[in-house]
Amino acid sequence: MQFTDLKTQYGALKTSIDARIQRVLDHGQYIMGPEVRELEEALENYTGARHCITVASGTEALLIALMALELQPGDEVVTTPFTFAATAETIVLAGARPVFVDVEPDTCNIDVRLIGAAITPRTRAIMPVSLYGQVADLDEINAIAARHGLAVIEDAAQSFGALYKGRRSCALSTFGATSFFPSKPLGCYGDGGALFTDDERLARAAREIRVHGQSARYQHTRLGVGGRMDTLQCAVVLAKLERFDWELERRAAIGARYRARLEGLEQVTVRPDRNSVYAQYTVMVDDRETVQAALKAAGVPTAVHYPKPLHLQPAYAAYAADAAGRSPPGCPVSSRLAARVLSLPMSADLGAADQDRVVAALRTAVAAGAR
Numbered sequence: 420m421q422f423t424d425l426k427t428q429y430g431a432l433k434t435s436i437d438a439r440i441q442r443v444l445d446h447g448q449y450i451m452g453p454e455v456r457e458l459e460e461a462l463e464n465y466t467g468a469r470h471c472i473t474v475a476s477g478t479e480a481l482l483i484a485l486m487a488l489e490l491q492p493g494d495e496v497v498t499t500p501f502t503f504a505a506t507a508e509t510i511v512l513a514g515a516r517p518v519f520v521d522v523e524p525d526t527c528n529i530d531v532r533l534i535g536a537a538i539t540p541r542t543r544a545i546m547p548v549s550l551y552g553q554v555a556d557l558d559e560i561n562a563i564a565a566r567h568g569l570a571v572i573e574d575a576a577q578s579f580g581a582l583y584k585g586r587r588s589c590a591l592s593t594f595g596a597t598s599f600f601p602s603k604p605l606g607c608y609g610d611g612g613a614l615f616t617d618d619e620r621l622a623r624a625a626r627e628i629r630v631h632g633q634s635a636r637y638q639h640t641r642l643g644v645g646g647r648m649d650t651l652q653c654a655v656v657l658a659k660l661e662r663f664d665w666e667l668e669r670r671a672a673i674g675a676r677y678r679a680r681l682e683g684l685e686q687v688t689v690r691p692d693r694n695s696v697y698a699q700y701t702v703m704v705d706d707r708e709t710v711q712a713a714l715k716a717a718g719v720p721t722a723v724h725y726p727k728p729l730h731l732q733p734a735y736a737a738y739a740a741d742a743a744g745r746s747p748p749g750c751p752v753s754s755r756l757a758a759r760v761l762s763l764p765m766s767a768d769l770g771a772a773d774q775d776r777v778v779a780a781l782r783t784a785v786a787a788g789a790r
């Protein structure tokens with residue numbers, strides 16, 4: 420059993436993927452070839468966002484969004500520490516300070532009730548993370564941002580395709596930033612990502628930043644990066660879009676099956692007004708190391724997203740306190756979750772028999788721990 424089954428997916432899509440890749444090899448436009456704009460149009464239609472800008476990775480999408488906002492040294496961006504490092508890393512790289520706000524214990528997404536207290540005159544943006552594939556409370560976050568004149572960047576690296584009150588992740592705020600890392604819900608065969616916005620001016624800025632800040636060839640209007648997505652990777656995503664809706668249905672069904680069969684165990688909650696695309700299906704257990712070892716012995720691969728919250732990581736220790744140097748408020752919920760979360764095998768092609776093996780092994784391991 421694989422944690423993420425990309426082989427079966429390739430088998431199902433082989434004809435389309437191979438043909439799409441061959442077409443790129445035939446036309447030879449490896450950088451900014453026709454597939455780049457074709458994918459951007461397909462993703463604009465899919466999400467409902469006015470502009471899609473494909474970029475080199477999810478990390479690059481976050482960085483370019485922050486650069487487009489023209490942050491100044493000392494500016495602050497509110498985010499959560501219970502996420503992949505790229506979220507906070509890009510804030511620092513863009514010249515700002517991450518301000519960590521704790522998460523909800525059941526959804527693991529940012530706790531909107533704590534955002535107000537984290538906002539200062541230096542705050543420029545809020546960067547919620549749609550963790551495990553479920554959008555955070557974006558309506559409330561957008562309302563707070565509107566009151567304070569802030570931008571909102573959704574870190575949607577794990578949530579492409581997710582629905583929030585009938586609208587798609589990535590099209591819910593100033594910017595949506597997603598990743599096509601192979602194991603994400605919509606993945607390519609290397610690194611890739613995309614940025615979404617409805618704002619014409621920000622879209623133009625992001626397109627320029629993606630190519631070294633050029634507004635025309637060798638006209639460097641602003642500071643930029645080498646942030647393009649390869650034509651070949653765009654071709655792979657275009658092929659994968661063919662059965663993406665089917666995959667989301669499968670993920671929803673597999674998620675519902677996990678939820679029912681794991682009843683009585685603590686699991687990440689999905690709010691009724693939205694869904695999860697289950698980038699991860701995550702449960703919370705005590706004595707995780709023992710449970711994980713027992714599952715491994717039973718042939719069930721698992722993963723931990725993430726074992727240490729960013730406010731406790733050496734690279735971000737300087738940001739654990741606020742800018743005024745006041746004692747760190749701490750993020751106790753994130754710290755506790757980091758010790759207990761465990762992600763189970765999940766992909767559109769996970770079969771019922773394998774899923775039953777996961778459930779049985781997990782129940783046995785948890786019962787053994789409780790004894």
Ligand SMILES: *Cc1c(COP(=O)(O)O)cnc(C)c1O
Binds near residue numbers: 503506
């Ligand atoms: C994967 C991920 C990223 C980074 O995406 P890459 O394409 O690997 O650069 C950023 N944020 C979160 C929450 C992620 O899961």
